[in-house]
Amino acid sequence: MSNLNTATVEKYRNNFLREVEANVEEGHWVKMCMQCGVCSGSCPLGPHWDHPPQKIFMMIRAGKRDEVLGSSSMWMCTSCYNCIARCPRELPITHIMHGLAHYAKRLGLAPKNQPTKKFAQIFWDSLSKKGRVNELKLGLSLYFMNGFAEGVKTSLKMQKVGMGMLKTKRMDPLEIVGGHGCKDKKGLQAILKKAREIEDAKAAKFQQA
Amino acid sequence: MADKKLGAYICKGCGIGDRLDAGQLAMIAKKEGKVGFAKQHDFLCNSDGVKMIQADIDAGEVNHLVVAACSRRAKSDAFNFENVAISRANLREGVIWVRPDTDDAEETTQEMAEDYIRMACAEVKYMNLPAPSEEQGLVRHVLVVGGGVTGLNAALEIAKAGYLATIVEKNGALGGAAAQFHKRIPNRAPFADPQDSGIADLIEQVESNNKITVHLNATVTKTSGAPGRFSADISQESGSTVTDNFGSIIQASGFKPYDATKLPEFSYGKSPDIVDQLGLEALAKQANGGAIKRPSDGKEVKSVVFVQCAGQRSDKEGHLSYCSGHCCLTSTKQAMYFKDANPDVDAMVLYTELRMPGAGGEDFYRSGQNKGVTFTKGIASEVVPNGGSLTVKFKDLILDEEVNYDADLVVLATGMVPNSGVNIEAVPAENEDKKDDAEAKAEVVATVPVESILNLDYRQGADLPQLVNGFTDSHFICFPYETRRTGIYAAGPVRRPMDMTQATEDATGAALKAIQALENAALGRAAHPRSGDLSFPSFRKEGCTQCKRCTVECPFGAINEDEQRYPLFNEARCRRCGTCMGACPVRVISFENYSVETVGQAIKAVEVPEEDEEKPRILVLACENDAYPALDMAGMNRMEYSAFVRIAPVRCLGSVNTIWVTDALNNGFDGIILMGCKKGDDYQCHFVKGSELAHTRMSKIDDTLKQLQLETERVQTYEIAITDIQRVPQIINDMAETIEKIGMSPLKF
Ligand code: SF4
Ligand code: SF4
Ligand code: SF4
Numbered sequence: 001m002s003n004l005n006t007a008t009v010e011k012y013r014n015n016f017l018r019e020v021e022a023n024v025e026e027g028h029w030v031k032m033c034m035q036c037g038v039c040s041g042s043c044p045l046g047p048h049w050d051h052p053p054q055k056i057f058m059m060i061r062a063g064k065r066d067e068v069l070g071s072s073s074m075w076m077c078t079s080c081y082n083c084i085a086r087c088p089r090e091l092p093i094t095h096i097m098h099g100l101a102h103y104a105k106r107l108g109l110a111p112k113n114q115p116t117k118k119f120a121q122i123f124w125d126s127l128s129k130k131g132r133v134n135e136l137k138l139g140l141s142l143y144f145m146n147g148f149a150e151g152v153k154t155s156l157k158m159q160k161v162g163m164g165m166l167k168t169k170r171m172d173p174l175e176i177v178g179g180h181g182c183k184d185k186k187g188l189q190a191i192l193k194k195a196r197e198i199e200d201a202k203a204a205k206f207q208q209a
Numbered sequence: 210m211a212d213k214k215l216g217a218y219i220c221k222g223c224g225i226g227d228r229l230d231a232g233q234l235a236m237i238a239k240k241e242g243k244v245g246f247a248k249q250h251d252f253l254c255n256s257d258g259v260k261m262i263q264a265d266i267d268a269g270e271v272n273h274l275v276v277a278a279c280s281r282r283a284k285s286d287a288f289n290f291e292n293v294a295i296s297r298a299n300l301r302e303g304v305i306w307v308r309p310d311t312d313d314a315e316e317t318t319q320e321m322a323e324d325y326i327r328m329a330c331a332e333v334k335y336m337n338l339p340a341p342s343e344e345q346g347l348v349r350h351v352l353v354v355g356g357g358v359t360g361l362n363a364a365l366e367i368a369k370a371g372y373l374a375t376i377v378e379k380n381g382a383l384g385g386a387a388a389q390f391h392k393r394i395p396n397r398a399p400f401a402d403p404q405d406s407g408i409a410d411l412i413e414q415v416e417s418n419n420k421i422t423v424h425l426n427a428t429v430t431k432t433s434g435a436p437g438r439f440s441a442d443i444s445q446e447s448g449s450t451v452t453d454n455f456g457s458i459i460q461a462s463g464f465k466p467y468d469a470t471k472l473p474e475f476s477y478g479k480s481p482d483i484v485d486q487l488g489l490e491a492l493a494k495q496a497n498g499g500a501i502k503r504p505s506d507g508k509e510v511k512s513v514v515f516v517q518c519a520g521q522r523s524d525k526e527g528h529l530s531y532c533s534g535h536c537c538l539t540s541t542k543q544a545m546y547f548k549d550a551n552p553d554v555d556a557m558v559l560y561t562e563l564r565m566p567g568a569g570g571e572d573f574y575r576s577g578q579n580k581g582v583t584f585t586k587g588i589a590s591e592v593v594p595n596g597g598s599l600t601v602k603f604k605d606l607i608l609d610e611e612v613n614y615d616a617d618l619v620v621l622a623t624g625m626v627p628n629s630g631v632n633i634e635a636v637p638a639e640n641e642d643k644k645d646d647a648e649a650k651a652e653v654v655a656t657v658p659v660e661s662i663l664n665l666d667y668r669q670g671a672d673l674p675q676l677v678n679g680f681t682d683s684h685f686i687c688f689p690y691e692t693r694r695t696g697i698y699a700a701g702p703v704r705r706p707m708d709m710t711q712a713t714e715d716a717t718g719a720a721l722k723a724i725q726a727l728e729n730a731a732l733g734r735a736a737h738p739r740s741g742d743l744s745f746p747s748f749r750k751e752g753c754t755q756c757k758r759c760t761v762e763c764p765f766g767a768i769n770e771d772e773q774r775y776p777l778f779n780e781a782r783c784r785r786c787g788t789c790m791g792a793c794p795v796r797v798i799s800f801e802n803y804s805v806e807t808v809g810q811a812i813k814a815v816e817v818p819e820e821d822e823e824k825p826r827i828l829v830l831a832c833e834n835d836a837y838p839a840l841d842m843a844g845m846n847r848m849e850y851s852a853f854v855r856i857a858p859v860r861c862l863g864s865v866n867t868i869w870v871t872d873a874l875n876n877g878f879d880g881i882i883l884m885g886c887k888k889g890d891d892y893q894c895h896f897v898k899g900s901e902l903a904h905t906r907m908s909k910i911d912d913t914l915k916q917l918q919l920e921t922e923r924v925q926t927y928e929i930a931i932t933d934i935q936r937v938p939q940i941i942n943d944m945a946e947t948i949e950k951i952g953m954s955p956l957k958f
Contacts, residue, residue, distance in 0.1 A: 011612065012585070012614050017583075031581060035584070035586055054607070055607060058586075058608055062608060062612075
């Protein structure tokens, strides 16, 4: 799957930009950025990232493949849509951010211990199994995301909240065994498989070109 | 005109009658102003009032009129009588609208009005009716110097309007720089692709037009005369010369590309693969839509870098300080040449600020991005040829890092240098090291290797005066094509940097101005801003000391010298600013309707109260183009100012003769304020130099003040914009306060 990674990128040549255009959701917009910086100035997370959107787009154009795909920036996006609302060039910035994150993850280049990334994976695993997210399991795995000891600590901390949720029937303890799912689980799996095939074919096509 | 018959008309409308004692004003006009009669009317500008005045004129009762009503800038249609001299006393904007309607203020307000009546009567008494000199006739022929886009379009416009045009082109073919273009920046929606330059069609139209004569390989070797009677020698390279007469001239001499060898850091000339924008056009023309090859080895270009602002917008020695305005668009266009032929070519535009002027500029930029041109914000520091390729060293300003980038071809976006001929105002640099003369001279020649474009036989120099950076002077805000030589219009990049679209517009504008100029000249009328004015300066030879001040200070080079070295006025070159009149130390220059007398006597007519009455008098000499309208507007906004002020409008601050100031001081005025337009490189003065000259003259008035043992604060000069509506009353009130502080003038009689 990650043989795309063999792509060599020359600085400031257009190859990484072309790769992004072909593989990243809304990636064809990147070239239209006029570097005004409005998005970076609008992003509430801006000051806390390595590379705000404007910079990410310039890095793509400068062919900085590893830095971009290995950046934690896209994972920090909260989907507040401030940037989209303000971009004078009407770039769907939020979507590009998520597209980049997704692409990086697919190639295995995303930063290893990025918490949002981990959460997304847990969420996906839970969802893709039965077509429903198992909130109890999701919550618990989140607690234990960074190891057993920390998991216990967090669980104890959250005990009161958990009990409250149980009492008010916001949480079903039986979910821990099996849990509910959608009707046609097989059908769901088939859909997901097909989707994966389409995506892979697309990537392969870009590789050949 | 035989007898001067003076009459005054006093309007009582618009509240004038309620606030002022009109009967008293009429009496003053008769007794002191010595007018034959003074009529009052309830509503002078209505048809009845106007009819009354016209009837008096027709009956021969009056030919010099005082209209005491509103400002001279108001109701000018109603009070527009032919063949009579008119002076207006501004009782509305200048008196009742700037004074409070209180019992306390009544007396001083009435005094203000009375003085304006006295001033208007005095002025009109010294006015005469102007008549054209009939120095020139109607010559429906325009000389167009330069056969590029601007010149071609100008000639076509002139021909289409039914006039004759003659193009003088120094090269062997028409088309100028545009003929070298592969394609042009689009001037039509959707502004997405480079567009055919259309130059061949333009040339074809010009060549087939029987109203247009074309001289190729030719230059103008002599230009003399004035609008309506220009004569030009057109000399062929071969040596033959024809002389023809022209009504007006358009100078469309264009630009030359900046010499890129002055940029050693970019190695221009060291590798044939480093070109300027015109060089790239040549390569694109050669490729004709196919892949562009690099000159060194004919290899197809796979990567190209455009270095924007090469030697431009830079204050480094030898660089151009300005932006040439078209280069960002041009580089985008040229990058598209590559992308359109082969999308796989890497085309990068290195810019610090992109500037995409014009209606379609931003669309064109977007189209470039869409085609995959990379725009990188960065500063190029060096281009280094290394074996087969070129290394561009630049700093990426977004990513904040130094980059070495290899490219096959580098295009330098260098600027436009105007072809404006000789800088007639250049002062040869003083040779500080005191090298021997020959060497010094050689240096001057080396730095000014310029041939004249027009070879004017004007006393003031062979070419159009320049403003900054070698571009011809033109009134940027109000009269862009107008130069400082009446009847000679600058259009295209000789005036300011511009692209084809703008040059085409410029050509149209200049063509219309040129036609207007030759028609006006035939009628003896002034060009703007005193368009239609028939008066022109004349001088009393007996008094003239041949000091040459008028010939030097005239901003428009209107005055030559005759064989006896007396000034020789050229009516049609004159813009009627009166700067010569203000300059003349012996006061022998005057216009029929505007002279040292008309204003001087008006000032003298003001009644100056005794010192112990505690009523100071402040004189304001206000430029009628900006300061006077600002004062009027202060009135319209009912802003109050001191009742001790008396305002006299002048054509231009340049026309202010220092005698007015000294006389006013001697007559007991306590303060004098001069209000002119902005001066300097970004001047707003309608006569370009008038305000500046006035400021210079007034800087010397301190000596006079000291001689008279007066405080220097008593005379102040200001630059006023037409929008300074709040500021003008403030300036007046400040002067009133100053006088309160320093006391009344001791020179009252
Ligand atoms: S949507 Fe994402 S990238 Fe855009 S402003 Fe919000 S957090 Fe920043
Ligand atoms: S706001 Fe839009 S155009 Fe501006 S830098 Fe951000 S993405 Fe680019
Ligand atoms: S100074 Fe003004 S008024 Fe005098 S000749 Fe020149 S243009 Fe005419």
